[in-house]
Amino acid sequence: MSHKSGFVNIIGLPNTGKSTLMNALIGERLSIISPKAQTTRHRILGIVNDENYQVVFSDTPGFINQPAYKLQNSMNESVAGALEDADVLLFVTDKAQKDEEQKHLIELVEKSKVPSIVVINKMDLCEKKELETLVNLWKEKLPKSTVITISAASGINVKKILKQIVELLPESPAYYDKDQLTDRNVRFFVSEMVREKIFLNYSAEIPYSCQVEVTDYNESETIDRIKCVIYVEREGQKAIIIGKGGSALKKTGTEARIEIEKFIGKKAHLELVVKVRDKWRNDPLLLKNFGYTNR
Numbered sequence: 534m535s536h537k538s539g540f541v542n543i544i545g546l547p548n549t550g551k552s553t554l555m556n557a558l559i560g561e562r563l564s565i566i567s568p569k570a571q572t573t574r575h576r577i578l579g580i581v582n583d584e585n586y587q588v589v590f591s592d593t594p595g596f597i598n599q600p601a602y603k604l605q606n607s608m609n610e611s612v613a614g615a616l617e618d619a620d621v622l623l624f625v626t627d628k629a630q631k632d633e634e635q636k637h638l639i640e641l642v643e644k645s646k647v648p649s650i651v652v653i654n655k656m657d658l659c660e661k662k663e664l665e666t667l668v669n670l671w672k673e674k675l676p677k678s679t680v681i682t683i684s685a686a687s688g689i690n691v692k693k694i695l696k697q698i699v700e701l702l703p704e705s706p707a708y709y710d711k712d713q714l715t716d717r718n719v720r721f722f723v724s725e726m727v728r729e730k731i732f733l734n735y736s737a738e739i740p741y742s743c744q745v746e747v748t749d750y751n752e753s754e755t756i757d758r759i760k761c762v763i764y765v766e767r768e769g770q771k772a773i774i775i776g777k778g779g780s781a782l783k784k785t786g787t788e789a790r791i792e793i794e795k796f797i798g799k800k801a802h803l804e805l806v807v808k809v810r811d812k813w814r815n816d817p818l819l820l821k822n823f824g825y826t827n828r
């Protein structure tokens with residue numbers, strides 16, 4: 534039997550459930566998820582391997598219509614990059630998304646030469662009639678695309694999408710080793726797990742002002758000892774992150790450690806330190822050092 538392989542890139546507005554969908558497709562918790570918009574900041578590969586096919590999914594940051602920081606420009610650039618090398622596009626949306634916000638993405642999908650699937654996520658939040666209306670609207674908006682309704686959070690129709698994707702993939706040998714799950718290393722996922730807990734534990738501007746870097750990672754057979762620095766933009770934010778008597782940081786650290794231990798399959802010791810880097814979200818050199826840009 535012939536072998537199929539290709540890049541399937543997941544795009545959409547922030548908070549539509551792209552990361553939840555990628556995790557559901559690959560069956561692992563690779564991408565971090567939060568109820569807040571703009572959780573994902575990088576393009577992250579998640580690979581599904583089968584004897585007869587290899588699907589290389591890319592989770593991408595939600596597209597930002599009016600970027601206010603250089604960080605957001607780099608997030609949008611990774612969306613643009615994901616459009617360039619796609620064999621199949623998954624355009625994730627839900628009933629809450631407005632057409633004017635999605636205009637740019639709709640045009641990109643329309644212009645793209647690769648097959649696309651409009652994924653209407655969060656179907657659990659829709660009445661039957663409402664869902665039918667949404668499906669019909671999307672069929673009108675993007676007549677060349679296939680439209681599928683899913684609930685990424687509960688896994689409804691996720692298998693159906695995978696089946697559809699494999700049908701659309703070109704015949705090709707695998708791009709990656711068949712035992713490879715992602716292109717990112719453990720350090721990256723550790724920093725993301727800390728960032729996820731920050732997104733869940735703090736409000737307003739705090740999660741958006743944080744960058745997490747793993748500065749030490751000492752592996753041993755039974756326990757990994759990890760040190761992370763959380764960078765914030767102002768002293769006031771540092772105080773909020775740490776909390777009264779260190780309580781907020783302690784909570785975040787404990788929650789992240791539990792997640793990290795599940796991920797690495799052994800015990801972890803996690804030390805978190807908070808530092809201030811003035812306006813890092815607009816600083817080209819810091820953005821480069823933090824791995825957001827190549828320039």
Ligand SMILES: Nc1nc2c(ncn2[C@@H]2O[C@H](COP(=O)(O)OP(=O)(O)OP(=O)(O)O)[C@@H](O)[C@H]2O)c(=O)[nH]1
Pocket residue numbers: 545546547548549550551552553554565566567568569570571572573574593594595596654655656657658683684685686687
């Ligand atoms: N009700 C419902 N909520 C969902 C579903 N899928 C995802 N969510 C929720 O939607 C929120 C956003 O999910 P994410 O996967 O982080 O969304 P995203 O598109 O990756 O967001 P960004 O990374 O910010 O662009 C989270 O609170 C999820 O739990 C679903 O099928 N049903």
Ligand SMILES: [Mg+2]
Pocket residue numbers: 551552553564565566572573592593594595
């Ligand atoms: Mg995401």
